[in-house]
Amino acid sequence: MTEATELPIVAYGHPVLRQKCTDIDALAYPGLYELVMNMWYTMYNAGGCGLAAPQVNVPVRIFLVDSRHTFELLEDGEREDLFDGDEGIQDTFINARIIDRGARTWTDEEGCLSIPNLAGEVERPWSITISYLDGRLEEQVKTFHGLTARMIQHEYDHIEGILYLDYLNKRKQAALKKRLQRIADGKESARYPMLFADKTS
Template structure:
């Protein structure tokens, strides 16, 4: 069954904001034969770069499917060498499409760092993630791959993977911290509803 991905090439896609039900749905597998898949991927890249993101998942552009894109190379380029050596761990970043991904393992080693989300603008939070992650997926050429990623790149992948699972980075907060932020979340919903 095709998901009707056919859309105009080079089109900015609307980003679903916090409170949109689609952000809480687990995505369904992508039909690799869908004729509009490559256009959707190109439009996701264009949308992500337009809003200065480093990753974007299909549910964030109102497609409840298992697809996301990550580009950690600009983050790598913006860092000083000493910081790069720590958070990239020898990696130089990636630009990659992840179709129907499955995380097969996560390291026990964790680390804390700031995260933001294009669907929750204006909020960054310190979140714990696994240092490394192994993932099986199809790339943009529809080749099946299995790779292990480290540091910042692994963090970005885990963040986007959560989106296709219907999870947000806010879910890592305890109930007390979520309550403290509730007013800010309500303001995002009000601003979005009023078109601000």
């Protein structure tokens, strides 16, 4: 059995993070199993709860979400506040499409492995319905709520070329400009390998 490989995570400023990613033919896509396995390995090594393929420099519509680990770490009261009767998920999303967003919204802090050492308050729908292929390449249409839905939306944004920074108000974006440039320049440390844009191009 092939051993998993840790992949460098693309840093803010790399153009792949702004690409709208393409669907794949999951049955014919070369190295799909290895890519997904390496993404899980990379995500956990970086201490993340989600990871999208463009974050490892592969601009296709694949992302991972693990909200179960977060659920297990929370106290009962927090679970009631952040989860809606579920216990979180560990799932692969391939060729995903959000087909419905609930009217209720809520705001919570989000960070991103591609934007280390920063976080911001983001308003998102409490519930979503999404169609996708799971890790077994089976078609799914499911509705998710609360923190699980937030994690899915965050990763889904990545395959649409959107970052959580885009939801921040102009004042907050301006305040983060210098820190973001430091990340793009490789001057903000992360405890995992990162891939930066080619400054010579």
